[in-house]
Amino acid sequence: MKNSKVTKTKKEHINTGNAKITTDIVIFTIEDGELKILLVKRKYEPFKGRWALPGGFIKEVETLEETARRELSEETGVSGVYLEQLYTFGEPKRDPRGRVVTAAYFALAPKHLMSLSASSGAEDAKLFSVKKHPELAFDHEKIMQKALHRLQNKIQYTNLSWSLLPNAFTLSEIQAVYELIWDKKVDKRNFRKKMLTLGLLKPLSKERTGLRQRPAKLYAFKTKTYVELRRFF
Amino acid sequence: MKNSKVTKTKKEHINTGNAKITTDIVIFTIEDGELKILLVKRKYEPFKGRWALPGGFIKEVETLEETARRELSEETGVSGVYLEQLYTFGEPKRDPRGRVVTAAYFALAPKHLMSLSASSGAEDAKLFSVKKHPELAFDHEKIMQKALHRLQNKIQYTNLSWSLLPNAFTLSEIQAVYELIWDKKVDKRNFRKKMLTLGLLKPLSKERTGLRQRPAKLYAFKTKTYVELRRFF
DNA sequence: GAAATATAGTGTAAAAAATACACTAAATAC
DNA sequence: GTATTTAGTGTATTTTTTACACTATATTTC
Secondary structure, X not given: OOOOOXXXXXXXXXXXXXXXXXXXEEEEEEEOOEEEEEEEEOOOOOXXXXXXXXXXXXXXXXXHHHXXXXXXXXXXXOOOOEEEEXXXXXXXXXXXXXXXXXEEEEEEOXXXXXXXXXXXXXXXXXXXXXXXOOOEOOOHHHHHHHHHHHHHHHHHHEOHHHHXXXXXXXXXXXXXXXXXXXXXXXXXXXXXXXXXXXXXXEEEEEEEOOOOOOOEEEEEEOOOOOOEOOXXX | XXXXXXXXXXXXXXXXXXXXXXXXXXXXXXXOOEEEXXXXXXXXXXXXXXXXXXXXXXXXXXXXXXXXXHHHHHHHOOOOOEEEEEEEEOXXXXXXXXXXXXXXXXXXXXXXXXXXXXOHHHHHEEEEXXXXXXXXXXXXXXXXHHHHHXXXXXXXXXXXXXHHOOOOEOHHHHHHHHHHHHOOOOOHHHHHXXXXXXXXXEEEEEEEOOXXXXXXXXXXXXXXXXXXXXXXX
């Protein structure tokens, strides 16, 4: 793409708006009773060898969301997940290479969609606990924290937890999702009452068996698409 | 800025991420009992002569928010208002000049900060009713609708209405702000009860007089900075 | 196979918040 | 001084939130 509209004379090319655009993806999942985030090890400078959010430069004909999905897939092998735009970071010095503006995306996936290592670029993609992770490249820590707050807020008034769970799950399992995200315990009876009266779930006629305790009823989400509620918790 | 990381061979420069960045600002105010939006008439192609959101290209060393404030000031003479990032629009064909990604901003101002025509670039800046406005350039209608939803949601759980009101106002006046934004009436007694128990307001020892009715007590916001509430309406 | 252990599952009372609803008060206009 | 306009106020009902403890049913252990 050429400089299509330079506003002033040739020397004073200050307002041309030129920049490079990337997307970076903060993708959360739950594994081993922890809220985790997917990071990739950088192969090139700057920040070579450091862990960073998956992401990369837009192509000429892609939407921003398409870039995010493509980069996520190329770098980590993950696809078909819930994805929404988070925030755009454009501080002039955020990338040592020059003016790089990043449209950050927020993503959620159940653990079974996070089968890494299956894919090409996935050798250096790994899940890390949100509470304990390596130092990140660029301003990715700031982006991650913003994504975490988005998650903590949004599960209050949406049905987004479907995107972190398998098709069938017990009430204790969905409660654990909320507790991990909020990093606090909630009351079991009140949680169940609320969750069931919201009407988002349908009971299945199966149970989670084989564990060393009373079998738990399984439930599924009625709809696995984004639903916003008037109020939630 | 050079092409610092070209992923493939030289001919196939597809992933370079090059684009131009703009910010566009959706700024709301209340005038004559209507929720209004500030638009500027375009002086150049494309969409020459059409009304559009104020905005423009980033400078090399500006943050995105600085660009938004500068463009708003240059094009409309408005400054010192509440401003937050809204969403970033990057569809490849949204601008006929080429790849232009816009970081849209959301702004609110009390009417007295909207004294247009005082400024240089303000000849072609005008307020229009949100419910009835001219056809907009680019994808600005979509951006405006997104901003309106943000506003409708955010006044539920923040103290943002301070940024649409003068320093002193009556309870009827702040109620009118909510009614205009939500485009529906609310119950007067319940509204006052809620608003006062929230503790955001302090009563002033003055009244709104000179009108042909009983004088109304004046109130002010305790803090005129962004406060998020657990719940609101 | 009895006991220990682990998690599933359930109800109620109290407090807080939301909702529905109608009349009196105090100024100006005529 | 009568009409008009908006300010200002309280209560009863319903809904939602919160706090709180025991029994049920499976597996594991001895």
